[in-house]
Amino acid sequence: MGRGPVVAGKKDASAKAKAKVFSLHAKLIEIAAAGGADTHLNTALADAISLAKKEGVGADVIDRAIKRGAGIESNGERAEEIIYEGYGPGGVAIIIKTLTNNKNRTAPNIRHIFSAFGGNMADAGSLSKFMFDFGGNIRIEKPEDIDTFEMNILETSAQDYMIGDTHIEIKTDRSAFLKTKQQIETMGYTILSAELGYTPKNYQEITDFDTALKIYSLLEACNEDEDVELVWNNADIQDELWAEVAAFVESKKFRT
Structure with missing residues (x-):
């Protein structure tokens, strides 16, 4: 795994994972479109559209996201970027970037992910500014x-x-x-x-299987949450241990 694994929610080829990827790209486009719908003047929007197309996002999804973000069509719910911070298993520092149009849904979900695996949320800026x-x-x-x-x-x-x-x-x-x-x-x-x-700035070394498994499970839960875009952390786990954990998790999954 190496140091500081990043979860982007784009590796699983399942239909559920693909739907999440499309949703995240739509939110990114919506946020970028707030700066204007003209891609010649709004380079952030042009980049967001380009990335979405590379992931196979359809033109209709892109068009609707642009209209929502630019205010051409709006149901009153615009996506926004929110950062959550906290400590995971083994004292690993974690930053979670979300894109959401419903903070009342996202915040409890992130809090549950932390608590479910022995972690806890921290005040905004307490980790991102200093660690x-x-x-x-x-x-x-x-x-x-x-x-x-x-x-x-x-x-x-x-x-x-x-x-x-x-x-x-x-x-x-x-x-x-x-x-x-x-x-x-x-x-x-x-x-x-x-x-x-x-x-x-510094890394937290994790050497035991149980703690590494909890970290893996926490990151996987983030990967499955529809509002999570990216996760950063300072875990330092050897590739061999991470591979052992991944193999264990895979062996426990039900295959149809």
Whole structure:
């Protein structure tokens, strides 16, 4: 798993998971459209639509979300982004980003997820301001010529980068996120994802199976919640232990 796993709710190919992905993209488009329905003037909306199309979201869903966000058609319920913070099993710090049009539904659901797995919610800002850094994270397809990439990246506003087996993670300062993204696009690299998010300043090491299982279950519960978009945490769990937990959970699932 590595450090600080992120849950995006986009990995399960089931119909339920796909419906959640579509719903999340619709909410993202709705929020972006509040800045105007013209994609030539509203680049945030253009990016949100592009990402939605890559996930297979239909044109009718996109169109309705734009109209709701821009106020062209509104039922009085606009989506908004709300951040929840708390501690999970083993003292792991967790930040949950939600997109919701019903806070009265979302807040109790998130509180239940924390309490169900031995965690508790914290005051807004108590973790995000002191235990995490907020900045840009850009993931690109790993190019064949790494030497050229490493020279090119020095010409951008990127802070740091990490080369993986199939992709490269690029970190940016919050204020330089869009500029860096544009620079990378201009260089011709394939961007797989680009978002602002949280990176832990310190990590909480988890070494026992039971605690790792509770963390896994909490993250899975977040993944299944219709309003949760992303989850950040500072868990440090070895890949072998995480794989053992995942295999255990999978073995307990009922297969039809």
